[in-house]
Amino acid sequence: LKPRLLALSGSARRDSLNRKVLAVMARGAEAAGAEVRVVSLGDYPLPLYDGDLEDSQGLPDNAARLQQLFASHDGLLLASPEYNGFFTPLLKNALDWVSRPLPDGSGRPGTVHVRGKPAGITAASPGGLGGIRSLQHTRQYLANLGFLVVPEQMGVSQADKAFTDAGELGDEGVRKAVEGVGAAVARLAMAVRGD
Numbered sequence: 001l002k003p004r005l006l007a008l009s010g011s012a013r014r015d016s017l018n019r020k021v022l023a024v025m026a027r028g029a030e031a032a033g034a035e036v037r038v039v040s041l042g043d044y045p046l047p048l049y050d051g052d053l054e055d056s057q058g059l060p061d062n063a064a065r066l067q068q069l070f071a072s073h074d075g076l077l078l079a080s081p082e083y084n085g086f087f088t089p090l091l092k093n094a095l096d097w098v099s100r101p102l103p104d105g106s107g108r109p110g111t112v113h114v115r116g117k118p119a120g121i122t123a124a125s126p127g128g129l130g131g132i133r134s135l136q137h138t139r140q141y142l143a144n145l146g147f148l149v150v151p152e153q154m155g156v157s158q159a160d161k162a163f164t165d166a167g168e169l170g171d172e173g174v175r176k177a178v179e180g181v182g183a184a185v186a187r188l189a190m191a192v193r194g195d
């Protein structure tokens, strides 16, 4: 059975550059033998995390749906914009909700549905650094949630000029690096499972 990877962008913007990078990473993972499901966080709107809201109304339905998605996948592919050196509040808020105990009260926060699962991180920016300053924070945050973040990573610079009309990365070295992050996650997912 192929490992199943969940693919998320830290931007729900219609023309998101990171969503395009995510598609390239997904192709790399598929070529390495994984099955990838790309999901937009824009389809799972969530309030800003609020402990009083959680106490009074329980986990929002969309948070429970995202928890289910993480639980039913073997790993994570992530592409996020860099906002002032960090990954986005959209991503942080969604994953903070995901890290809460399951609606039935089972599991410790941040554990059961993500712990020990491989993750790969990329960023994309119209700027010259490709969002790489954010990647160390993304790496640390995911590690705190229990993900095994693969050492491969990539920031795509000048990303507004990096794609062909067909959505492919024009520069072969950049394309291979992005595909390589996806492939590394696929391989680690198989190794973790003992394939």
Ligand code: FNR
Pocket: 011, 012, 013, 015, 016, 017, 018, 019, 080, 081, 082, 083, 084, 085, 086, 124, 125, 126, 127, 128, 129, 130, 131
């Ligand atoms: C940015 N952008 C940006 N770019 C970058 O390379 N380093 C940075 O620190 C920032 N900071 C930043 C802050 C805020 C609040 C915004 C809105 C934008 C620019 C950013 O890379 C650009 O908008 C990307 O196009 C966003 O990614 P998506 O939505 O195209 O995937």
